Amino acid sequence: MGGESLFLLPAAIFLATLALYPFVELLRMSVSDVTVYDIFKAWPFIGASGVTSVASTFDFREAAVNSVIYVLLVVGVGLGGGLAAAITLWHGGRMASFTLAVMVFSWALPALISGIAWRFLLDPRGMVDNLLGQLHVGPIYWLVDGHLPILSVALVNAWTVVPFATLVFRAALLDLPTETLAAAEVDGARPFQALWFIILPLLRPCILVLAVLALVYAFKSFDFIYIMTFGGPGTSSETLPFLSYRLAFQLYQYSQGAAVALITMAVVLVLAVVYTRMVRGEERG
């Protein structure tokens, strides 16, 4: 005891000034009336009225619904795609290794670059609609038409989650006890049966950890919306983090922006806690 805590000190001081203090300021901002003029001055206190008033707006409800859709798609497609890809590349040789290298590169590219590339590909004159046109489908206005933009952006975001999930699932698959799999094979299990009754239960811990990570990541995801639709057309593809950004930086409603950010975080926190409790309770039997 004693020695190690000194190791924590530099990071703790740094985070206290540049991360925890801003977080406390965010809390304070959500209960104050902050305008452009007094950003560097004292903030008049208004209590929780900012939080409650913003939560009842149409924009907030729209963004909340979008956020839920977005998170479900990113987590579902990200994990499902990752598992499918991991099984595909399970014991592959050179080709699997090459495919993984290409996939992980897409994960390593910043959201800024993959976002702008996909925005170009999904342009009505772009490659995707061009290919669909060859099949006499479309053009589909991926980033413009009705509720499609939020789905398109979520799928692109899921596209970047898949490589990471693939790596983790593949490592877990390679760790599976070979005797169990061999026994299932001897017993004549079909591929789907083996997947459902043997492989998935063994991967459970891994799936749960990834699900929490993806959930937290997807809820606060901001870059892809900013780059691909900027919340538009109109406000139709805004998620909660983007709404919080727009309130603060385009409408200068700093308190409301802070309130939306805090509500988002509270939801993530509650979901993560409930989820881990559920998982633990289940494991205890």
Added chain:
Amino acid sequence: MSRTFRPRWIAGAGTGLLVVLYGLPFLWLVLTSLKTDTEIFASGGGIIFQPTFENYQSVVDQQLIQACVNSAIIATGTTLITLALATPAAYALARVKGWMLNIGLSAIIILQITPQPASLIPLYRVLGTWNLLGSQLGVILADSALLLPFCIVLLRPFFLAVPKEVEEAGIVDGASKWRVFWGIVLPITTNGIATVATIIFFIAWGEFLYAITFLTDQTQYPISVLIASQIGLYGIRWSNMMTIAVVASLPILVIYAFSHRRLREGLALGSVR
């Protein structure tokens, strides 16, 4: 044994699909940067064309080179500060137990779930009082604060994997905790630390929200801001945009080419634990 569970043709078709799904977008980005404005939306696939370096000639100028230098400064500075602070902290969090561990991990979780825009205004105030608005150091500090919790989360498993006996041998020899950390633990975790450093560098290279908000002088903009600042405009000039995007991905491509094997192993190892 996986042969039966995963018929050969499915594996083959799946692998092909993955290569197309993940290879094609970046390949298309590169091809587009070699096309003229009129060719990029030409119908019929657009695979056959006369490649030209016109876009590069018009895009690569003093400003772009300066932006790449700025990106390098910001990303390197952020990586150095983040790693210097996160390494000892992650080691400590892999060794302490009880209340200190609980407080540490809770703080990290809170910071991890904070959406980045939420910290913009508070950080604007903090950096303003320190006179660091409009300076790259301000952006480096903000980026480091953003990435430090994530960096600790990534590093901790590597220290948890160090066997106790290795360290105990050092303690028996009478070495101080710092000497044990510096002389014994760090050398055997170099690979893991390098992996995490690579990831932090990549993220810092692509960060644009802090940079676009805290920097005022165009000559200080990193390349990410050059891309992000054109987003809101109507009628993006795609040939130019894709060319800048290719330039911005080059450093990542080069670093990735040298480190992808380690990166893949490190990622899989770190998160399963």
